[in-house]
Amino acid sequence: SQQGEEDPQALSIQEGENATMNCSYKTSINNLQWYRQNSGRGLVHLILIRSNEREKHSGRLRVTLDTSKKSSSLLITASRAADTASYFCATDNQGAQKLVFGQGTRLTINP
Amino acid sequence: DAGVIQSPRHEVTEMGQEVTLRCKPISGHDYLFWYRQTMMRGLELLIYFNNNVPIDDSGMPEDRFSAKMPNASFSTLKIQPSEPRDSAVYFCASWRGVRGYTFGSGTRLTVV
Numbered sequence: 001s002q003q004g005e006e007d008p009q010a011l012s013i014q015e016g017e018n019a020t021m022n023c024s025y026k027t028s029i030n031n032l033q034w035y036r037q038n039s040g041r042g043l044v045h046l047i048l049i050r051s052n053e054r055e056k057h058s059g060r061l062r063v064t065l066d067t068s069k070k071s072s073s074l075l076i077t078a079s080r081a082a083d084t085a086s087y088f089c090a091t092d093n094q095g096a097q098k099l100v101f102g103q104g105t106r107l108t109i110n111p
Numbered sequence: 112d113a114g115v116i117q118s119p120r121h122e123v124t125e126m127g128q129e130v131t132l133r134c135k136p137i138s139g140h141d142y143l144f145w146y147r148q149t150m151m152r153g154l155e156l157l158i159y160f161n162n163n164v165p166i167d168d169s170g171m172p173e174d175r176f177s178a179k180m181p182n183a184s185f186s187t188l189k190i191q192p193s194e195p196r197d198s199a200v201y202f203c204a205s206w207r208g209v210r211g212y213t214f215g216s217g218t219r220l221t222v223v
Contacts, residue, residue, distance in 0.1 A: 033211050035211070041216055041217075042115075042202055042204075042215050042216045042217050043154075043202070043204075043212075043214045044214070045210065045211025045212060045213070046211075048210060048211055088154070097142055097159065097161065097166070097206075098144075098156060098159060098167060099144075099156070099212065100156070101146075101153060101154040102153070103153045104153070
C-alpha cells in the first residue's frame, strides 16, 4: 500500500493552542492534500500543496512539505472547538487522478 | 450547487440481499470516485470514472461489487449478494481536475 501515515493517531489540546499533525508517504508525488472529516460527514478539502512548493497558508492553516523526507505537516493555529474532527492527508502517487488517503489524525479541542 | 448527493444516507439489509448505492456528482465534474471507509482499513478507493468511463476498478473487493455511470449526472455502486463484512460507510466524490475532491455525505451500510 502507498498510503500516507499520519502522526499522531489522536491529539487532544486546549482551545487556543496550536495543533500540529504530520504525514509521511512512500513514493514521489505531484501534490499532497489535506482533508477534514467531521463525525458522520464526508471529507472536506482543506488545502493542496504541490511537490515544488515548501509551504502554503490558508487562514489559520499552514502546510509544509519536505519531499526529501517524504513528509508533510499541517498546523492549525489558535484552535477552536469547531476544529474538532479527523484530519487526513492524501497523495496522488499512484496517478494524478487517484488519491490515496492516510488513516487520519483525530483532533479534539477542549473548551 | 447542492454538492455531491448520495442516497440513501443509511441502509440496513440482510445478508444475501442486493444493495444499490446512488450518487449524483457536481455538474461539470468529469471524475467520479467511490471510496469505502472502515475503522480497520480506513478509506479505500474502490473504483473511479472519467467522463463516465471506468478507469480503474482494481480496488473493487470481488465480483459481488459492481459500479456503473450511465451518464454524467448519476452513478451506482451495487453489492450482490451483500455480506456482513461489507458493512462500512461508502463515499462518492467528484472532481473537475483542479484543487481537491468534493465528497458526498456518505451511505452508512449495515449488513446483518
